[in-house]
Amino acid sequence: MFELILTCPEDHVELLSDALEALDALSVAVEDADAGTPEERALFGEPGLPPPSEAWQRSRIASLFAERQQAEHAAAVLRAQDFFAACEIVGVRAIADQDWVRLTQSQFEPVSITDRFWIVPTWHEVPPQAQRAIRLDPGLAFGTGTHPTTRMCLRWIAAHEGELGRVIDYGCGSGILAIAAAMHGATRVEAVDIDPAAIEATRFNAESNRVELIAGAPEAASGPYETVVANILATPLKVLAPLLSRLVAPGGNLVLAGILQRQADELKDAYAPYLSLHVADEEDGWILMTARA
Known part of the structure; x- marks a missing residue:
């Protein structure tokens, strides 16, 4: 497994997530790019009500691909898009195979x-x-x-x-x-x-x-x-x-x-x-x- 990591502003999260899924990402996860820093911001929502915003001002998107070539291809395609100017490719890294069920349990x-x-x-x-x-x-x-x-x-x-x-x-x-x-x-x-x-x-x-x-x-x-x-x-x-x-x-x-x-x-x-x-x-x-x- 290989993980492609991006950062982007809040208003690009949905667009990038959709694009990554279209590029055959196995999963897409969004996190606070400022987590662990004084700029970290929590998103809370009451049950039945939406959170105040859908993502963070600086969001980190981690998408999982089966092959490195797929992850690198996705990065290249995204870089070529006009909307990607405000975003950044952090990198591609290998993820060790894990028994995710056992890990969760x-x-x-x-x-x-x-x-x-x-x-x-x-x-x-x-x-x-x-x-x-x-x-x-x-x-x-x-x-x-x-x-x-x-x-x-x-x-x-x-x-x-x-x-x-x-x-x-x-x-x-x-x-x-x-x-x-x-x-x-x-x-x-x-x-x-x-x-x-x-x-x-x-x-x-x-x-x-x-x-x-x-x-x-x-x-x-x-x-x-x-x-x-x-x-x-x-x-x-x-x-x-x-x-x-x-x-x-x-x-x-x-x-x-x-x-x-x-x-x-x-x-x-x-x-x-x-x-x-x-x-x-x-x-x-x-x-x-x-x-x-």
Whole structure:
């Protein structure tokens, strides 16, 4: 394998990516050319919303070719184009053959939620101390148990075993929270998401873990629920404040995650007309907020 590396301004990224694909690139990846420098710029977007821009002001494009001759030919063709004047060829380099599946899998290890409750990728053995384990293929959708927001939600669910009642996981991603609720004594579990791929992933993961739940679009949420869990991000959580609060049954719990510590007051203010939120857990700059109806 051979990698052709280019740099270009933000407004050339889409054009160059299309051109490289037309020149038989096996893959095209775009990165921040200033990564690791004071000029590095993060691109963030809320779920369901586009990021503020599609690329970086100085973007690095790495494209993969099967043969060096193909990579060098692509570079020569691009150099001859008028639009390439603002771009630069960094070079062509050989890439060692790798077992990409094994390499990807090696990045995910079993995750301990409590001493007895673990999240275990399907290619690992369940640790002997795990009395409960969710078997999951990372990458199907957001929610692998490795992010602090997911871990905090899972810890809360494990700590309230037998008290969960009817549960809804709003913005279910991989379904990991809904599956955990089913494993910890929920009487009925529903999972909803705006992404059809997340709904499919949730159904697949639930079947793989031999738990029963109902997965569908948000319109399917009927309520009330004794436990409403939403691990999204602060902005959609604020927008959803009236809806999520209305879904909680009297005496039930609202559990929110995807919130940075500095956003706590924003969330408290958004939910104040409905429920009184407080910080129940924190990890690595993220917080878990809960309220009782």
